[in-house]
Amino acid sequence: MFTIKSVLAKVFAHYVRKSVLKWANNPIETQEAVFKNLIQEAKDTQFGKDHDFTTIASHSDFISRVPVRDYEDLKPYVERVVAGETDILWKGKPLYFAKTSGTTSGSKYIPITKESMPTHVEAARNAILMYISETGNSEFVDGKMIFLQGSPILNEQNGIQLGRLSGIVAHYVPKYLQKNRMPSWETNCIEDWETKVEAIVDETLPENMTVISGIPSWVQMYFEKINQRTGQKVGDVFKNFNLFIFGGVNYEPYRAKFESLIGRKVDSIELYPASEGFFAYQDRQGQKGMLLQLNSGIFYEFIKADEFFDEDPRRLTIADVELNINYVMIISTTAGLWAYNIGDTIQFTSLKPYRVIVSGRIKHxxxxxxxxxxxxxxxxxxxxxxxxxxxxxxxxxxxxxxxxxxxxxxxxxxxxxxxxxxxxxxxxxxxxxxxxxxxxxxxxxxxxxxxxxxxxxxxxxxxxxxxxxxxxxxxxxxxxxxxxxxxxxxxxxxxxxxxx
Structure with missing residues (x-):
């Protein structure tokens, strides 16, 4: 049965698809525009002054002035931002810090600015809308949707909100989804994960769940609890559940287990979000790889993984990449991360448009x-x-x-x-x-x-x-x-x- 909400979702989805294809079909020009905007907007920041942004007119200029850095290398700048200074990595102050636990640097404070925050929300939204546009399936928007994520409770440090990325994003759920979204705010604020999953099961069992989203390993834990409580397959408990949205890890090792827990196959959408930016999402059901977000205020560089630890590895733009090569992905963003090594390795599965898979971590x-x-x-x-x-x-x-x-x-x-x-x-x-x-x-x-x-x-x-x-x-x-x-x-x- 079609409702006004599901019909409007289809109309909006087709509009968004045209917008996405416009930049996806002009990738080089799109990235050049992003690059120029980043340099122009940050030229008067402390980082921009330290690295002579006013003299940067090309990618080769950028390479000669801005070395590749990881979090530890960028930390002196980040610490000044955390201390409350303005115009350090990006103009003004960040809206948020996404706090993550680093393997080598302890806690990391990743800035999120008023320019970068909307790109996180829009990419997640567009992933769903591209699915609707391709498949015509929009009925799920009338059901309940669950997003297994961190607590939305934020702290404040020198006027900047601090929390986990998923908790920050929880504050940006569109109004038209608020009534459909689960779990409740109170349950989402539970810190202990095992207690939280039990509460989520309590809340969702009576509901018409149509979309379930989260990291596969933790969604699996939720599914197993449902099986234990009801003695039924997840697909029998939630008869209209037909879309699984995931990110963070490769789904394939979990697929057989999930289909056993659900009792049937369901469509899935893969996302590639991180505190540093929302990099890609699956735009076609039948295509391998995720559409690289080239117009989201992120300028990408790529270094071949087998050259990464060389003294002077080549830094490539998307114009230079090849299929099926393992690259370390380097980003510069409207959040003030410059030639920043996020630690992920990717491979391109398509160059028209640019689609990627995450192949691992350069340190893993x-x-x-x-x-x-x-x-x-x-x-x-x-x-x-x-x-x-x-x-x-x-x-x-x-x-x-x-x-x-x-x-x-x-x-x-x-x-x-x-x-x-x-x-x-x-x-x-x-x-x-x-x-x-x-x-x-x-x-x-x-x-x-x-x-x-x-x-x-x-x-x-x-x-x-x-x-x-x-x-x-x-x-x-x-x-x-x-x-x-x-x-x-x-x-x-x-x-x-x-x-x-």
Whole structure:
């Protein structure tokens, strides 16, 4: 049944699609305009003065004056902004700081300005509208929508609001969605994740849920609670649930488990949001990759991952990138991040228009012996290995075992199964075959008797949740790293007796 709301959503969706295609079909010009605007708007800031923005007329000028920085390098400027100074990284003061927990820098304070904030909201909105325009499915706008996210409670520091990105964005839900949005404000403010999920189940069970959104690992926890409470599949409890919106991690390792929990397939939209900016979203159901947001006040540069640690790696614009190459993504934004390394690696799946997938983290890899295995490769290897079987994986991570009690070193896979394989060795062999096909360095190390084949260690059910809870990262936007170049996570899992 069509309502006025669903009909208007279709009209608005077609309008937005035309607007998106206008810049997507003119990518180089769009990025050049963004670049010029960024330099012009920030030339009188402290950062702009320190880096001679008034003399920057081209990308090569920018490269010569502004080096690539990570958060630690930019921290002296950020600390001045946090202290309340104005016109430091961007004109005026930020509206917010998105506070995140960094792996090397402790807490990070990522600025969000009045210019950058709308791009977060518009990209999330446009992702849904592009889906409506393509599929014609708009009936879900009349049902209830849940967004599993952090608490919207914000603190204040020197006149700037401080909180998690998802909590900040919660303050910008459009009025026409307020009545449909769940959970309630009170439930969303619950800090303890396990208590929060139970409260969300209480609130949503009686409702007509049509859209569910969140990081897959935490949505899975919500689905499992529903199964436990009702003894039914999620799709039977919520008969009109037909759209899952996710971001943060690759969905494919979770897909089989989700379809089992739901009881049927549902459409999905992948997002690529971060505190530093909303970078991309899935614009077509049948296309691999997400549409890179080229008109959102973000100027992108790309460095080939295998050149990143060179003394002077080449910094490319979108005009220079190629398909299926692993790039480190560098951004400059209307929030005052300049040539900033967010730590993600991406690959382009399409250049007309520019679509990307997230392939991993430049710091999340295994190269203890020069193999440089990345997140995308381990995810693909596991996906290949369980394809066509009834094996279901809840979560996994991989670490090097450099000094085993006997024999050659190896990669140790810690896997929590929902449905376990009949033969663990067979599964390990299938993963090994896929990984060797994808990564020639790894293959050479196996053939050269530097490494032995990978080994799987079972993690007990709920073990990864226990680990995340033990390090204070249960729920919200927190994600388990798929792989590490050390044994920190592996040893914690072992020491906490989370294996079996």
């Amino acid at each position: 890899f295994i190269s203890a012996f020069g193999e440089h295995v990345i997140g995308k490769e381990v995810e693909q290897a596991l996906q290949d290995a369980i394809a066509g079987s009834n094996i279901q994986v809840s979560e996994f991570t991989v670490a090097p075992q450099i000094t085993p009690p006997s024999g050659l070193p190896f990669h140790e896979w810690f896997i929590e199964f929902e449905n376990e394989p009949d033969n663990l060795s067979d599964l390990a062999e299938r993963i090994e075959i896929s990984l060797q096909k994808q990564n020639s360095y790894y293959l050479d190390l196996i053939r050269g008797k530097v490494l032995q084949s990978l080994k799987i260690t079972r993690v007990k059910k709920g073990g990864f949740q226990e680990y995340m809870k033990s390090v204070g990262k249960l729920g919200g936007q927190n994600k388990l790293p798929r792989l590490s170049n050390d044994r920190k996570i592996a040893d914690a899992i072992t020491d906490q007796n989370l294996t079996k």
